Amino acid sequence: MSSLIKQGRGRSGLSKAPEGDPAAPPPEIALPEPRPGEASPGAGGVLAAPGEAVERLREAVPRPYEPVSDGDLLGAQERRDLTTCEAALEHLRLAFWVAGRALQVIRDARLYREAHATFEDYCLDRWSMSRPQAYRLISEWSLAERLLAVSPMGDKVSERHVRELLPVATVHGDDAAELVYATVAQADGVRVTAELLRDVVAIVPTQWDPAAAVLIIREFLDRDGQGDGGSVGRRSPFQTQTTRVRTGLADLATRLRKGKGGDPEQVRAFVADARRLLDQIEQSMS
Amino acid sequence: MGALRLAEYSEKGGVGKTSVTNGLAAVAGDRGMRVLVIDLDSRATASKELGVPIPEIGDPEIFTLNDLLYVNPGDDDPLDPTDAIADTIHPAGESWPSTVRVLPGERKLANREADSGPIEMRLRQGLRAVAGEFDVILFDLPPRPSGKLVTAGLAAAEGEDGGGGVLIPATLTTDGLDGVTQALRTVKQMRQGYSPTLSVAGIVRSIVPRDRELRAIHREFDRQLFERVDPKLGPWGEMVLGEPLPAVASSSGEADADVRYLVRQYAIREEARFAQVPITSAPGREAKRLVATYGEILDLLLKRKENR
Ligand SMILES: Nc1ncnc2c1ncn2[C@@H]1O[C@H](COP(=O)(O)OP(=O)(O)OP(=O)(O)O)[C@@H](O)[C@H]1O
Ligand SMILES: [Mg+2]
Numbered sequence: 001m002s003s004l005i006k007q008g009r010g011r012s013g014l015s016k017a018p019e020g021d022p023a024a025p026p027p028e029i030a031l032p033e034p035r036p037g038e039a040s041p042g043a044g045g046v047l048a049a050p051g052e053a054v055e056r057l058r059e060a061v062p063r064p065y066e067p068v069s070d071g072d073l074l075g076a077q078e079r080r081d082l083t084t085c086e087a088a089l090e091h092l093r094l095a096f097w098v099a100g101r102a103l104q105v106i107r108d109a110r111l112y113r114e115a116h117a118t119f120e121d122y123c124l125d126r127w128s129m130s131r132p133q134a135y136r137l138i139s140e141w142s143l144a145e146r147l148l149a150v151s152p153m154g155d156k157v158s159e160r161h162v163r164e165l166l167p168v169a170t171v172h173g174d175d176a177a178e179l180v181y182a183t184v185a186q187a188d189g190v191r192v193t194a195e196l197l198r199d200v201v202a203i204v205p206t207q208w209d210p211a212a213a214v215l216i217i218r219e220f221l222d223r224d225g226q227g228d229g230g231s232v233g234r235r236s237p238f239q240t241q242t243t244r245v246r247t248g249l250a251d252l253a254t255r256l257r258k259g260k261g262g263d264p265e266q267v268r269a270f271v272a273d274a275r276r277l278l279d280q281i282e283q284s285m286s
Numbered sequence: 287m288g289a290l291r292l293a294e295y296s297e298k299g300g301v302g303k304t305s306v307t308n309g310l311a312a313v314a315g316d317r318g319m320r321v322l323v324i325d326l327d328s329r330a331t332a333s334k335e336l337g338v339p340i341p342e343i344g345d346p347e348i349f350t351l352n353d354l355l356y357v358n359p360g361d362d363d364p365l366d367p368t369d370a371i372a373d374t375i376h377p378a379g380e381s382w383p384s385t386v387r388v389l390p391g392e393r394k395l396a397n398r399e400a401d402s403g404p405i406e407m408r409l410r411q412g413l414r415a416v417a418g419e420f421d422v423i424l425f426d427l428p429p430r431p432s433g434k435l436v437t438a439g440l441a442a443a444e445g446e447d448g449g450g451g452v453l454i455p456a457t458l459t460t461d462g463l464d465g466v467t468q469a470l471r472t473v474k475q476m477r478q479g480y481s482p483t484l485s486v487a488g489i490v491r492s493i494v495p496r497d498r499e500l501r502a503i504h505r506e507f508d509r510q511l512f513e514r515v516d517p518k519l520g521p522w523g524e525m526v527l528g529e530p531l532p533a534v535a536s537s538s539g540e541a542d543a544d545v546r547y548l549v550r551q552y553a554i555r556e557e558a559r560f561a562q563v564p565i566t567s568a569p570g571r572e573a574k575r576l577v578a579t580y581g582e583i584l585d586l587l588l589k590r591k592e593n594r
Contacts, residue, residue, distance in 0.1 A: 013365060013369075014374070016346075016347060016349070017352050017353050017356035017358075017394060076362035083402045150471065186471070
C-alpha cells in the first residue's frame with residue numbers, strides 16, 4: 001500500500017488564502033443598519049450611496065491602452081484587465097434584473113411613501129420611468145432569476161431572452177416559461193437567441209401541457225436543424241410563418257377533438273375557407 | 287484502472303449527500319480500500335465528521351480545498367494545483383480506518399463562488415497528481431444548482447479516464463424528487479462543457495423511514511420515482527441503485543452519557559457525526575442495516591466499473 005500522499009509535503013509553497021470570512025462585509029460597504037422588525041429578508045449588504053457599485057467598477061476598469069504585446073497568450077496584467085472588463089460587462093447584463101427586484105421591493109414595502117403618494121408617482125418623479133416600464137422590469141426579474149438558475153454553467157441569459165419568454169410566463173406561469181427555456185437551452189447544438197425563443201414561444205400550445213410542449217418544441221428544433229447543417233436560429237420568414245400556422249392548426253384540432261370547439265357551423269365554414277386558401281397556395285407553385 | 291469517482295449531489299439540502307459520502311467512505315475504508323473524500327461544502331460537514339481539524343474548529347493553518355482553489359489576484363505566476371494538492375490532503379480522524387484521507391472544506395470556501403478567475407478546473411488538475419494513490423474518490427457537494435464549487439466538483443468527478451459519476455440521494459418527498467430533476471439537468475449541462483463523459487452513477491433513495499404511517503406516502507413517491515423519464519438520460523427507474531437507505535432512529539433511549547445527553551434528540555446518524563466516528567462503528571441493528579445498504583451500493587458501483 002502506498003503512503004497515501006506524504007512525499008514532499010510542505011514543499012509546494014502553498015500558503016493560506018489571506019482573505020476574511022465570507023459573511024464579513026467588504027470594507028467599502030457600510031454595515032447594514034438594524035431593520036425594523038423582520039419585514040425585510042435583506043440578505044445582502046447595503047450600498048452606502050447610489051451609484052457606488054458602478055463607481056467602484058469604473059475605478060477598476062483601466063483606461064484604454066495600445067496593445068502591449070504581440071504574443072498569443074495574455075500577460076498577467078492583460079489577463080487581469082480582461083477579467084475586470086468582463087466583470088463590468090457582466091454587471092451590465094445582470095443589472096437589469098436587479099433593477100426589477102429593487103423596484104418590486106420599493107413597491108411592495110411602500111418605501112416610496114415618505115415623499116410620494118403612489119408608486120407610479122414615485123417612478124415618474126424619481127426615475128422618469130412610466131408605469132408600464134416599471135412593471136415590465138418587475139415582472140422580468142423573477143423570471144430572469146429562474147432562468148439564470150436553470151442555465152447554471154454560464155449560458156448567457158439576457159434581458160431579451162427574458163422578454164421573449166414573458167408572454168409564456170404571463171399566460172401559463174413562470175414554471176412554463178422556465179420549461180420552455182430549459183428545453184431550448186438543453187437541446188443539442190442549439191444556441192439560444194432571442195429570435196429563436198420568439199419562434200419557439202409562437203408555437204407553444206395555448207392549452208398548457210408540459211409534456212406536449214416539450215415534444216412540440218423538440219420537434220420544432222429538430223425539424224429546423226435539418227435544413228442548414230444543424231444551425232437553428234437563422235430561419236427564413238417562410239419557415240417561421242409556416243411553423244406558426246401549422247402549430248395553430250394542430251392546436252385547434254386538439255381542442256376540437258377534446259370537444260372544446262365552437263359552433264359546428266362556424267367550424268365547417270372555417271375548414272372550407274382554409275381549404276380554399278391551401279388550394280391557392282398550391283396553385284401558386286405551378 | 288483508475289479510482290472509482292463519485293460525486294454526491296442534489297440541489298436539495300438535507301437529502302443525505304454528506305451521509306452517503308461518509309457512509310461509503312467508512313465502508314470502503316473498512317475493506318482496506320484507499321479512500322479520498324473531497325469536501326466542496328463551505329459548511330465542511332463531511333470534514334468535521336471525518337475528524338479533520340479544519341481552521342474554524344481546530345488548526346487555523348491547516349490547508350484546505352480553499353487554499354487549493356484560491357489564486358491571489360496579485361500573483362502573476364499562480365501555483366500549479368498538481369504541486370499544491372499533496373499539502374491539502376490529510377488523514378481522517380483516529381476513529382476512522384487508516385486508509386481514509388480527506389481534502390477538507392472550510393468556511394472561507396464560500397468566497398470562491400464569487401471568484402472572477404477561472405478556478406473551475408483546479409481541483410481536477412490537482413487530482414492528476416494524486417488520483418493514482420486511491421481506489422475511491424468521493425466528492426461531497428453543497429446543495430446548489432450551480433456555481434464555481436459545484437462545477438469544480440463535477441468537473442473533477444469525471445476523472446481523466448472518464449466513467450466518473452454523480453450519485454444522487456433522493457428522499458421520497460417532493461423535495462427529493464425535485465432534487466433529482468435538477469441534478470440531472472446539471473449533469474446534462476456539465477456534459478455540454480466541462481465533463482463530456484460525466485455519468486449518472488445512480489439515484490439512491492435516502493433516509494426512508496420504516497414508520498407505518500409514512501409508508502403509503504413513500505410508496506407513492508417511490509412509484510413516481512420509477513415512472514419518471516428523462517428525455518435524454520432515460521427512465522429514472524433504471525438509474526435507481528440498490529435498496530432504500532433506511533432512516534435510523536436514535537440509539538439513546540436514555541441519556542446515559544454526556545454525549546448521549548447532548549444529542550438525545552438526534553438520530554444514530556447524527557450521533558456519528560457529532561462524535562466524528564464512522565457509521566460503521568455505530569451500535570444496533572438499524573445502523574447495521576444502513577451500513578449493509580451502503581456496502582451493497584458500493585459493490586454495485588465497483589462491479590459496474592469493472593465491467594466497463
Ligand atoms: N439514513 C439516515 N437515517 C437518519 N438520519 C439520517 C440518515 N441519513 C442522513 N440523516 C440525517 O439527515 C440530515 C441531513 O443529512 P446530510 O447532512 O447527509 O444531508 P446533505 O444532503 O448532505 O445536507 P446538506 O444539503 O445540508 O449538505 C442529517 O441530520 C443526518 O444526520
Ligand atoms: Mg452535506
